[in-house]
Each structure stands twice: as C-alpha cells, then as structure tokens.
Amino acid sequence: MTDPRVPDGGRPLVARLAYPVRRALAPAALELAEQVHRLNDEVGRLRDDAERLRARAEDAERRLAEQEERAAELRNGLFESRRLSLRIAELADVVTELVLPLHDREIDPAALRRLRPDTV
Numbered sequence: 001m002t003d004p005r006v007p008d009g010g011r012p013l014v015a016r017l018a019y020p021v022r023r024a025l026a027p028a029a030l031e032l033a034e035q036v037h038r039l040n041d042e043v044g045r046l047r048d049d050a051e052r053l054r055a056r057a058e059d060a061e062r063r064l065a066e067q068e069e070r071a072a073e074l075r076n077g078l079f080e081s082r083r084l085s086l087r088i089a090e091l092a093d094v095v096t097e098l099v100l101p102l103h104d105r106e107i108d109p110a111a112l113r114r115l116r117p118d119t120v
Contacts, residue, residue, distance in 0.1 A: 093111075
C-alpha cells in the first residue's frame with residue numbers, strides 16, 4: 001500500500017485524487033449550498049408565519065370562549081325576562097279581576113289557587 005503522505009509534487013495522494021473530483025463537483029456543491037441557504041430562509045419565514053397563525057388561532061379561541069360566556073349570560077337573562085313577564089301577566093290578571101265592578105266579577109277560586117303564592 002502506498003503512503004498518502006509520500007511527496008509527489010508536494011501533495012498527499014488523497015489531495016491529488018480529490019482535486020479532480022472537487023473540480024467536477026464544486027459548481028454543483030456551490031449551487032446546492034445556495035439552495036440550502038434559500039430553503040433555510042424559506043423555512044424561517046414559514047416558521048414566522050406559523051407562529052403568527054398560531055397566535056391568531058389562540059386569539060380567536062379566546063374571543064370565542066368570551067362570546068360563549070356572553071351568550072350564556074344573555075340566555076339566562078332571557079329566561080329571567082320570560083319568567084318575570086309571566087309573573088306580570090299573572091298579576092295583571094289578578095288586578096283586572098279585582099278592579100272589575102262587583103257585579104261583573106266572576107272570580108274562579110280554582111284560578112286563584114293556580115297562581116303562585118308570591119303573586120297573591
């Protein structure tokens with residue numbers, strides 16, 4: 001076996017054999033290095049875009065949760081409003097029966113019993 005450090009023109013054997021390969025592949029390697037650099041830049045931009053989209057998605061989820069809470073409050077308010085409207089209608093019926101002249105009254109005891117205790 002030959003010693004790669006044997007001076008043949010002052011260069012080791014490996015360097016002498018690698019030189020023609022490097023000359024043939026150097027333009028392709030430089031082009032690939034440039035492509036790698038461009039791809040790294042694109043990956044960086046894509047990561048930035050993904051982070052921005054992630055932040056927007058988190059913000060949208062937070063706003064959706066707030067809207068769901070608000071909708072629940074409004075729904076509860078609507079139910080309370082309906083309950084109070086029914087109570088006002090019941091009270092209006094009672095007042096109407098009390099205000100009518102005595103000869104026009106037809107107070108139904110069963111109707112009075114159907115009223116809730118807090119309206120009588």
